[in-house]
Amino acid sequence: MPMGHTATAQADSGGLTATEHRLANGLRVVLSEDHLTPVAAVCLWYDVGSRHEVKGRTGLAHLFEHLMFQGSAQVKGNGHFELVQGAGGSLNGTTSFERTNYFETMPAHQLELALWLEADRMGSLLSALDDESMENQRDVVKNERRQRYDNVPYGTAFEKLTALAYPEGHPYHHTPIGSMADLDAATLEDARAFFRTYYAPNNAVLSVVGDIDPEQTLAWIERYFGSIPSHDGKQPPRDGSLPDIMGEQLREVVEEEVPARALMAAYRLPEDGTRACDAADLALTVLGGGESSRLYNRLVRRDRTAVAAGFGLLRLAGAPSLGWLDVKTSGDVEVPAIETAIDEELARFAEEGPTAEEMERAQAQLEREWLDRLGTVAGRADELCRYAVLFGDPQLALTAVQRVLEVTAEEVQEVAKTRLRPDNRAVLVYEPTAPADENDATDENEEAAK
Amino acid sequence: MTEFATMDFHPQPQAGEPKPWAFPAPERSSLDNGLTVLRCHRPGQQVVAVEVLLDAPLDAEPAGLDGVATIMARAFSEGTDKHSAEEFAAELERCGATLDALADHPGVRLSLEVPASRLAKALGLLADALRAPAFADGEVERLVRNRLDEIPHELANPARRAAKELSKELFPAGTRMSRPRQGTEETVADIDSAAVRTFYEKHVRPATATAVVVGDLTGVDLDALLGDTLGAWTGSAAEPRPVPPVTADDRGRVVIVDRPGAVQTQLLIGRTGSDRHDRVWPAQVLGTYCLGGTLTSRLDRVLREEKGYTYGVRAFGQVLRSAPDGTGAAMLAISGSVDTPNTGPALQDLWTVLRTLAEGGLTDAERDVAVQNLVGVAPLKYETAAAVASTLADQVEQHLPDDYQATLYRQLAATGTVEATAAVVNAFPVDRLVTVLVGDAAQIKAPVEALGIGEVTVVAAE
Numbered sequence: 001m002p003m004g005h006t007a008t009a010q011a012d013s014g015g016l017t018a019t020e021h022r023l024a025n026g027l028r029v030v031l032s033e034d035h036l037t038p039v040a041a042v043c044l045w046y047d048v049g050s051r052h053e054v055k056g057r058t059g060l061a062h063l064f065e066h067l068m069f070q071g072s073a074q075v076k077g078n079g080h081f082e083l084v085q086g087a088g089g090s091l092n093g094t095t096s097f098e099r100t101n102y103f104e105t106m107p108a109h110q111l112e113l114a115l116w117l118e119a120d121r122m123g124s125l126l127s128a129l130d131d132e133s134m135e136n137q138r139d140v141v142k143n144e145r146r147q148r149y150d151n152v153p154y155g156t157a158f159e160k161l162t163a164l165a166y167p168e169g170h171p172y173h174h175t176p177i178g179s180m181a182d183l184d185a186a187t188l189e190d191a192r193a194f195f196r197t198y199y200a201p202n203n204a205v206l207s208v209v210g211d212i213d214p215e216q217t218l219a220w221i222e223r224y225f226g227s228i229p230s231h232d233g234k235q236p237p238r239d240g241s242l243p244d245i246m247g248e249q250l251r252e253v254v255e256e257e258v259p260a261r262a263l264m265a266a267y268r269l270p271e272d273g274t275r276a277c278d279a280a281d282l283a284l285t286v287l288g289g290g291e292s293s294r295l296y297n298r299l300v301r302r303d304r305t306a307v308a309a310g311f312g313l314l315r316l317a318g319a320p321s322l323g324w325l326d327v328k329t330s331g332d333v334e335v336p337a338i339e340t341a342i343d344e345e346l347a348r349f350a351e352e353g354p355t356a357e358e359m360e361r362a363q364a365q366l367e368r369e370w371l372d373r374l375g376t377v378a379g380r381a382d383e384l385c386r387y388a389v390l391f392g393d394p395q396l397a398l399t400a401v402q403r404v405l406e407v408t409a410e411e412v413q414e415v416a417k418t419r420l421r422p423d424n425r426a427v428l429v430y431e432p433t434a435p436a437d438e439n440d441a442t443d444e445n446e447e448a449a450k
Numbered sequence: 451m452t453e454f455a456t457m458d459f460h461p462q463p464q465a466g467e468p469k470p471w472a473f474p475a476p477e478r479s480s481l482d483n484g485l486t487v488l489r490c491h492r493p494g495q496q497v498v499a500v501e502v503l504l505d506a507p508l509d510a511e512p513a514g515l516d517g518v519a520t521i522m523a524r525a526f527s528e529g530t531d532k533h534s535a536e537e538f539a540a541e542l543e544r545c546g547a548t549l550d551a552l553a554d555h556p557g558v559r560l561s562l563e564v565p566a567s568r569l570a571k572a573l574g575l576l577a578d579a580l581r582a583p584a585f586a587d588g589e590v591e592r593l594v595r596n597r598l599d600e601i602p603h604e605l606a607n608p609a610r611r612a613a614k615e616l617s618k619e620l621f622p623a624g625t626r627m628s629r630p631r632q633g634t635e636e637t638v639a640d641i642d643s644a645a646v647r648t649f650y651e652k653h654v655r656p657a658t659a660t661a662v663v664v665g666d667l668t669g670v671d672l673d674a675l676l677g678d679t680l681g682a683w684t685g686s687a688a689e690p691r692p693v694p695p696v697t698a699d700d701r702g703r704v705v706i707v708d709r710p711g712a713v714q715t716q717l718l719i720g721r722t723g724s725d726r727h728d729r730v731w732p733a734q735v736l737g738t739y740c741l742g743g744t745l746t747s748r749l750d751r752v753l754r755e756e757k758g759y760t761y762g763v764r765a766f767g768q769v770l771r772s773a774p775d776g777t778g779a780a781m782l783a784i785s786g787s788v789d790t791p792n793t794g795p796a797l798q799d800l801w802t803v804l805r806t807l808a809e810g811g812l813t814d815a816e817r818d819v820a821v822q823n824l825v826g827v828a829p830l831k832y833e834t835a836a837a838v839a840s841t842l843a844d845q846v847e848q849h850l851p852d853d854y855q856a857t858l859y860r861q862l863a864a865t866g867t868v869e870a871t872a873a874v875v876n877a878f879p880v881d882r883l884v885t886v887l888v889g890d891a892a893q894i895k896a897p898v899e900a901l902g903i904g905e906v907t908v909v910a911a912e
Contacts, residue, residue, distance in 0.1 A: 077755075107471075143788070143789055147760075301536060
């Protein structure tokens with residue numbers, strides 16, 4: 001191969017291996033063979049997300065992701081979708097705080113088409129991008145925002161929690177969907193500048209996983225991507241570091257037309273990629289994952305004050321991760337009763353740490369989640385890109401589950417004690433109002449094109 | 451700064467040689483207790499999927515107790531003769547397992563997923579749940595309260611609210627299908643542990659149940675494992691259950707569920723058609739994909755990619771209830787949401803798409819792309835054990851042969867443009883569609899009335 005190979009020692013996890021390569025233009029490539037099913041996944045991560053957006057242009061990274069499906073030099077209109085689907089493939093793109101990803105899963109004999117399509121838009125998007133696409137996708141994205149956030153109860157909760165947990169001016173203060181006003185304000189020139197700044201082979205990682213011939217695959221990658229020029233126009237994201245704890249309890253009460261009271265909270269937790277983050281994941285699982293967790297047992301089973309109670313973890317590498325508590329109250333139960341119970345459970349957990357049985361359960365659950373994620377070629381391709389982009393080493397994807405299993409009960413207790421404290425949380429309380437007019441709502445941290 | 455003209459362009463590559471792939475054929479057997487078993491070895495799939503189908507359909511629920519099948523399904527994981535509710539949940543999670551249970555028109559379905567290394571233990575728990583559920587008074591009472599708490603959340607969700615209204619409109623009052631699957635506030639409140647146990651004793655037994663097991667079964671002695679677990683479940687012999695016929699009123703009309711201030715209108719436009727025993731099904735799948743299967747289908751090409759009225763509108767056919775003699779029914783529908791001010795124009799365009807399709811038919815190119823996608827994605831779609839198990843379970847539930855899906859792919863490939871056109875036009879006739887709109891009546895009623903797609907009535911959201 002006429003490219004600078006940097007193939008590394010193969011890591012081993014359940015028989016999965018990956019090799020790494022780098023083209024002369026800086027494009028990093030990760031390949032992983034798996035011949036069980038005749039399918040191949042292509043995944044391309046660009047190291048740009050909503051954290052790179054500037055004031056007044058929130059939502060631009062995601063809107064731009066939509067524009068990547070509107071054609072490029074050799075691909076007309078919706079041709080990207082049409083060609084992949086017509087080849088028996090599936091595809092999409094998503095935008096989060098820290099990255100934008102594009103992916104195709106193809107029957108193995110159609111792999112080359114997906115590589116050609118990704119290369120065409122990486123190298124020539126601007127030759128096709130026009131006002132018509134921009135205006136159309138602006139409307140589509142605004143309707144995406146309405147459908148997923150503004151028109152559903154609690155739909156903007158995540159947006160509100162994020163805004164509380166990361167201060168004004170912080171790169172993670174706003175979520176990828178952006179505001180309606182900023183979506184309206186974005187111009188075609190903004191989109192062009194965004195592409196010129198962030199879309200380059202040296203700001204991306206391409207992974208190909210599945211029933212592939214690595215030599216042939218690398219040759220195709222060199223052929224299609226090799227001539228795309230690199231550039232160093234990228235602006236680094238603003239610094240996302242913050243003190244370990246918030247230092248006070250932040251609080252917002254929302255009076256809206258929602259079906260029940262709700263208590264939500266965001267805790268500032270260790271950054272992704274650290275052992276402490278894995279410990280936090282286990283702590284949140286013991287406390288609020290599944291139907292044998294402490295909060296579920298306390299609030300839903302015993303006190304019967306909640307209809308649902310759980311914790312989720314949003315792993316972030318460039319800022320503190322976010323532990324997200326979500327409790328919907330039962331009947332006429334009021335929020336303070338729930339809050340007291342949660343404080344008691346968190347304090348007790350910090351005092352005692354997890355039991356051996358709780359550790360076993362939490363680790364078994366996280367292990368299964370990893371098996372699920374690595375069980376498809378598309379899931380594996382995405383994880384390889386994630387570790388390559390965020391942590392510089394795709395091999396870490398294959399050993400991630402081992403790291404979770406190595407965490408000790410003491411480490412779980414430690415993160416609970418130092419982080420799951422009232423002075424390290426932003427609280428969002430929903431109080432229902434009678435049928436009113438405009439309401440807001442929330443949810444995910446990812447936006448998809450399709 | 452890079453510019454776009456500098457890369458080397460190459461012609462679009464041609465496909466390589468396709469590798470053979472076929473939908474997996476399960477092995478069918480039965481245990482001594484009458485339980486039917488379908489198994490399928492999928493190398494590399496470390497998370498095993500187990501689906502158990504119980505012949506406990508919603509129409510078997512006693513009058514006034516809608517929701518008892520749902521409460522029973524949920525109560526399976528709330529304790530057994532060996533474990534309390536909390537212990538049972540803990541033991542399952544200790545296996546890294548998930549267990550979901552859902553009651554729907556054809557019956558109750560339990561879905562277990564667990565790493566292969568812990569399959570034995572998890573199957574034991576699943577068998578305990580089916581064989582000796584505790585149905586403790588306190589746990590059932592809690593599930594009932596929990597279910598009552600869920601109802602307002604569902605009613606506040608535009609898509610759920612629309613589905614509830616469409617069922618009420620389409621199906622004759624008094625039939626189970628006209629009412630919410632999981633019951634209403636009135637019926638759920640009357641459910642107690644005695645009602646759950648009575649329903650269980652009457653309708654749950656191994657002789658009328660099927661277990662589907664899919665995953666990497668290397669080194670697993672499944673016969674021994676099943677014998678020790680689900681094989682220990684006992685019950686009386688099967689009694690045949692007649693399947694009530696499904697009728698629906700699809701006179702073209704519009705119902706607006708008023709949601710003042712809503713920034714979007716949720717659309718659900720539907721009627722019923724025949725089930726998958728009908729020979730038209732493959733052509734209907736193909737035609738429906740061309741109409742609204744993806745964002746390059748006819749509906750989204752206009753509503754999304756030309757007009758920007760929506761994030762996406764989909765057309766689909768979904769079996770509601772099937773019978774061995776083919777007298778079952780499927781819901782044929784178009785759903786999505788559009789911004790409030792463009793509700794009238796979006797519906798107008800939607801009807802224009804349907805009329806244009808009826809007048810001009812599909813093109814050969816559309817048909818070809820649809821076939822290539824529907825058939826081509828099969829190996830991707832069925833990569834996981836859970837996906838294979840779910841489709842095998844659907845086939846059993848719908849009284850279809852075990853090779854149905856494999857045959858369907860061959861039929862799709864053999865279906866022509868004319869047949870696909872006829873099927874989709876018959877599936878979505880412009881004057882026989884019931885339109886439910888969940889949105890701001892004050893803003894959308896007049897524009898919708900002006901379209902002439904049927905009489906418009908407004909109902910309150912609650």
